[in-house]
Amino acid sequence: MSRNGRIPNLGGATAYVLHRPHPTAQTLVRQLSAIGLAAIDCWPELPPAALSADFVFFDVDLGFDEQFPWRPGEAPMPMIALIGSEAPGRIEWALFTHRANAHVVKPVGTAGIYSSLLIARQNFEERKQLAARIDALQARVAERHTIVRAVAALARDTDYEQGFARLRHLAMSWQMSLEEAAGRVVALAENEDGNDERHHA
Amino acid sequence: MGDRVKRRFEIGILYSRSGNYRLVSDACRRGALSAIADVNADPESPVAFVPVEYDPEGNADRYAVGCAEILHKSSARHIVGCVTSWSRKEVIPVLERGGGTLWYACPYEGFETSDHVVYMHACPNQQLLPLFSHIVPRFGANGFLLGSNYIWGWEMNRVARDLIADAGGEVRGERYLPLGETDVARLIEEIRATRPDFVFNNLIGSSSYAFLRAYAVLGREDAHFLPQHCPVVSCNLTECELEAIGAAGKGHLSAGPYFHEAGGKAPRGYRPRSSFEAAAYASVCVLAEILADNPDAGWEDLPAAFAARSFETPFGSTVIDTRTQHATLPVVIGEIDGDGFRIVSREREVAPDPYLSRYDRTAQFGASRLRVVAP
Numbered sequence: 001m002s003r004n005g006r007i008p009n010l011g012g013a014t015a016y017v018l019h020r021p022h023p024t025a026q027t028l029v030r031q032l033s034a035i036g037l038a039a040i041d042c043w044p045e046l047p048p049a050a051l052s053a054d055f056v057f058f059d060v061d062l063g064f065d066e067q068f069p070w071r072p073g074e075a076p077m078p079m080i081a082l083i084g085s086e087a088p089g090r091i092e093w094a095l096f097t098h099r100a101n102a103h104v105v106k107p108v109g110t111a112g113i114y115s116s117l118l119i120a121r122q123n124f125e126e127r128k129q130l131a132a133r134i135d136a137l138q139a140r141v142a143e144r145h146t147i148v149r150a151v152a153a154l155a156r157d158t159d160y161e162q163g164f165a166r167l168r169h170l171a172m173s174w175q176m177s178l179e180e181a182a183g184r185v186v187a188l189a190e191n192e193d194g195n196d197e198r199h200h201a
Numbered sequence: 202m203g204d205r206v207k208r209r210f211e212i213g214i215l216y217s218r219s220g221n222y223r224l225v226s227d228a229c230r231r232g233a234l235s236a237i238a239d240v241n242a243d244p245e246s247p248v249a250f251v252p253v254e255y256d257p258e259g260n261a262d263r264y265a266v267g268c269a270e271i272l273h274k275s276s277a278r279h280i281v282g283c284v285t286s287w288s289r290k291e292v293i294p295v296l297e298r299g300g301g302t303l304w305y306a307c308p309y310e311g312f313e314t315s316d317h318v319v320y321m322h323a324c325p326n327q328q329l330l331p332l333f334s335h336i337v338p339r340f341g342a343n344g345f346l347l348g349s350n351y352i353w354g355w356e357m358n359r360v361a362r363d364l365i366a367d368a369g370g371e372v373r374g375e376r377y378l379p380l381g382e383t384d385v386a387r388l389i390e391e392i393r394a395t396r397p398d399f400v401f402n403n404l405i406g407s408s409s410y411a412f413l414r415a416y417a418v419l420g421r422e423d424a425h426f427l428p429q430h431c432p433v434v435s436c437n438l439t440e441c442e443l444e445a446i447g448a449a450g451k452g453h454l455s456a457g458p459y460f461h462e463a464g465g466k467a468p469r470g471y472r473p474r475s476s477f478e479a480a481a482y483a484s485v486c487v488l489a490e491i492l493a494d495n496p497d498a499g500w501e502d503l504p505a506a507f508a509a510r511s512f513e514t515p516f517g518s519t520v521i522d523t524r525t526q527h528a529t530l531p532v533v534i535g536e537i538d539g540d541g542f543r544i545v546s547r548e549r550e551v552a553p554d555p556y557l558s559r560y561d562r563t564a565q566f567g568a569s570r571l572r573v574v575a576p
Binding site: 011 | 293312314363554556
């Protein structure tokens with residue numbers, strides 16, 4: 001049992017239930033409001049206000065891409081799939097195209113909804129954090145070329161190791177990342193070269 | 202009206218007559234049977250109940266069996282029963298399959314709603330939250346958390362950890378004992394070493410009695426552990442267990458919807474001896490009123506039957522929330538004094554919030570406790 005996390009308070013959160021009028025939608029809305037959420041059912045489209053929702057439950061049996069006001073897989077909130085028929089093609093659509101964060105099996109009862117909310121939110125947040133980390137790492141990878149140029153500029157007549165050590169020292173004293181320091185070194189070196197060229201001209 | 206012919210309804214009674222929480226179980230059973238007798242004797246009520254009993258003997262695995270037997274072998278569709286959350290969770294699937302309803306008369310840890318359960322005793326916003334609001338300003342926010350090793354203790358202590366963090370306190374320890382375990386020496390030594398401001402006790406039955414007796418000895422050895430400095434607080438301790446605890450209980454605190462008081466109103470002249478007895482009694486009274494209006498009322502009719510009305514019970518005029526099927530209840534905090542409780546605080550009507558969705562830490566502990574202190 002982890003003692004680090006804290007179960008979030010779901011009071012006041014908003015959930016849209018994208019399902020045709022059916023006892024499943026009624027049960028779901030009733031249970032969501034018992035848990036303390038504001039629940040709104042709609043079909044066949046999500047209204048514009050759904051963009052600010054905290055959760056979206058969507059029907060996997062009869063769902064289609066055009067129901068969502070975002071590109072498949074780019075929902076700005078946790079998505080919970082309502083699965084009736086376990087046809088592989090439908091699960092594939094929910095899982096790979098719309099990247100559901102959790103699911104509830106139909107017919108929906110009172111059990112399972114609360115845990116689906118918590119699992120979906122956790123899954124969504126982790127995925128978001130992971131994407132942000134990957135973006136940051138990709139940006140750093142893209143700066144490899146700048147680092148090589150900065151090390152070369154700093155090495156001058158000595159070896160690569162010393163050039164790299166100087167770059168690290170500069171990054172520390174400027175209190176910035178290695179990539180940022182490299183960018184500054186390259187800019188300074190280019191300025192110097194420009195001056196030199198003008199001087200020699 | 203006085204001579205109206207009564208219609209007979211079988212009603213399930215699912216309480217253990219033995220096992221380590223027998224005192225609680227007996228109190229619930231007594232409440233249910235007293236209410237059945239009172240309804241049957243009431244010439245104004247068209248309802249006569251015939252109890253159908255099953256005794257699970259304190260074995261968690263036998264509750265589902267007992268529930269199924271009542272639903273299959275009798276015409277009862279409503280069952281008053283279960284003490285532990287473990288047993289309640291065991292019977293819910295049986296109730297769903299058999300179309301039955303459980304009237305649950307014990308405090309529980311919240312985070313549950315079932316169409317097949319009516320929750321007639323308190324959930325955490327009706328016991329744990331007001332209890333902590335009461336104790337933190339008076340004793341401090343550093344707690345030691347105890348529990349029997351099953352869902353009630355785990356979940357109550359989980360909420361308590363969050364509350365203690367919000368109050369700026371520290372969890373000094375968290376320990377669980379197997380159900381029925383009475384060796385508490387190590388717990389006592391850990392509490393002695395960590396010197397909390399209060400002990401939150403979710404041990405049940407014989408473990409709890411053994412702990413309270415050993416804690417009284419600790420208090421005699423070190424005055425920090427006297428109840429006026431570091432009380433043992435709980436959300437399930439009532440009059441029905443005080444005899445088993447004896448003098449060791451004096452001064453400690455408990456929260457619940459009801460404590461027995463000599464004066465005051467008593468519906469049908471009945472004054473329950475504990476909140477367990479009161480909640481089981483209330484369950485049968487509410488059911489009698491519902492069946493009087495609709496003799497076929499089953500689980501699917503309950504939300505409509507609860508809507509826009511209240512029921513006379515030992516808690517007062519009781520409203521049941523149609524969405525969560527939890528009762529609005531008084532919140533009373535009592536201090537053990539002899540064989541009863543001295544009331545130290547009382548709120549008349551607190552609506553249920555089983556998922557703590559209305560929890561607000563500023564309202565809980567006041568803004569001053571939450572201010573970040575600059576270094």
